[in-house]
Amino acid sequence: MKVMIAHAYLNGYGGGERFVLEQANHMSKRHEVRILTWEYIPEMTFAGFRNHEIVELKSGSSSLNKMIAWSMRKENFDVCSTHAFPSNFLSFRNRGTVWYCHRPDLPFQDSRNPYHLALKAFDRLSIRRVKKVITNSRFSAEMIKRYYKRDAEVINPGIDPGEFRPGRFGDYVLLVSRISPEKNVELAIDTMELVQNMKLVIVAGWVNRKYYRKLKIDRERVRVVENIPDTELKKLYANCLCVLQTATNESFGIVPLEAMASGKPVVAPGRGGFKETITEKTGFLLEPEPEILAEKIRYLYENKGIARRIGRAGLKRAGLFSWGKQMKLMDRALGL
Numbered sequence: 428m429k430v431m432i433a434h435a436y437l438n439g440y441g442g443g444e445r446f447v448l449e450q451a452n453h454m455s456k457r458h459e460v461r462i463l464t465w466e467y468i469p470e471m472t473f474a475g476f477r478n479h480e481i482v483e484l485k486s487g488s489s490s491l492n493k494m495i496a497w498s499m500r501k502e503n504f505d506v507c508s509t510h511a512f513p514s515n516f517l518s519f520r521n522r523g524t525v526w527y528c529h530r531p532d533l534p535f536q537d538s539r540n541p542y543h544l545a546l547k548a549f550d551r552l553s554i555r556r557v558k559k560v561i562t563n564s565r566f567s568a569e570m571i572k573r574y575y576k577r578d579a580e581v582i583n584p585g586i587d588p589g590e591f592r593p594g595r596f597g598d599y600v601l602l603v604s605r606i607s608p609e610k611n612v613e614l615a616i617d618t619m620e621l622v623q624n625m626k627l628v629i630v631a632g633w634v635n636r637k638y639y640r641k642l643k644i645d646r647e648r649v650r651v652v653e654n655i656p657d658t659e660l661k662k663l664y665a666n667c668l669c670v671l672q673t674a675t676n677e678s679f680g681i682v683p684l685e686a687m688a689s690g691k692p693v694v695a696p697g698r699g700g701f702k703e704t705i706t707e708k709t710g711f712l713l714e715p716e717p718e719i720l721a722e723k724i725r726y727l728y729e730n731k732g733i734a735r736r737i738g739r740a741g742l743k744r745a746g747l748f749s750w751g752k753q754m755k756l757m758d759r760a761l762g763l
Contacts (some may be wrong), residue, residue, distance in 0.1 A: 515528075
């Protein structure tokens with residue numbers, strides 16, 4: 428069968444890009460697969476995309492022109508699997524479009540700006556036309572029900588547990604995240620100011636430069652690295668004390684799973700999709716306050732035996748979220 432997979436951006440190392448790549452890898456074994464995007468920057472995203480046919484929409488520089496282009500695009504494929512906003516606009520001219528919604532709480536949803544109101548109306552009309560809505564967590568499904576009045580099937584993102592290895596419990600805490608306002612990176616910086624003898628390593632898959640310049644980063648204690656190879660990232664996972672997450676509205680989050688697969692405890696806000704991956708045996712779900720997060724990090728530093736025990740529990744839990752399992756669910760959802 429001919430399968431079109433659509434995602435607006437292939438220019439980072441986020442969970443959406445990872446899901447699209449895993450789907451393309453899986454489905455190309457039995458089907459003809461093409462990926463549609465409006466921006467593909469090979470050196471800034473996963474190298475595996477180079478193994479697939481990528482089609483870029485050439486529609487001018489403005490976001491409005493690009494969104495109109497999505498709505499006018501007609502594809503000759505048996506299955507149209509779209510990811511994230513605004514690829515759902517393909518539903519206007521492509522029957523049977525299935526939309527995987529990674530994050531439904533877009534900024535314009537509650538805006539009163541006239542342009543945003545028009546965009547919201549157009550967006551919701553497109554959702555009425557999609558054949559099926561899929562999402563990454565029960566948390567996201569609840570938001571989709573609230574915003575779009577549609578039920579969504581939950582298919583979690585996954586990992587390849589065998590690709591990660593536990594190492595030592597080192598002298599740094601790892602934050603893997605986009606550096607952007609919704610990720611609340613300043614919380615990690617404020618937290619680590621309260622933890623002595625420990626450094627913070629931030630691995631950024633994408634950076635909002637304006638936001639980044641506002642962060643108060645002590646270069647003696649905070650190391651920021653961008654777009655590193657998977658092999659280097661896995662070494663950082665393997666040898667950190669624990670993995671910290673700071674977003675308070677995360678829809679799912681693959682990072683906690685990668686941390687668990689590396690045998691590391693996870694310290695995160697007890698909100699959003701984190702509650703569907705992290706358990707009391709694999710980490711700590713806490714109020715997003717620097718003092719509270721710092722206390723648990725100090726506790727792990729002073730009690731390495733407990734950190735190892737939590738890490739072992741994480742190894743078992745990570746195995747429940749394999750990409751192989753999740754892609755079989757996608758096959759079924761798409762009728763393949």
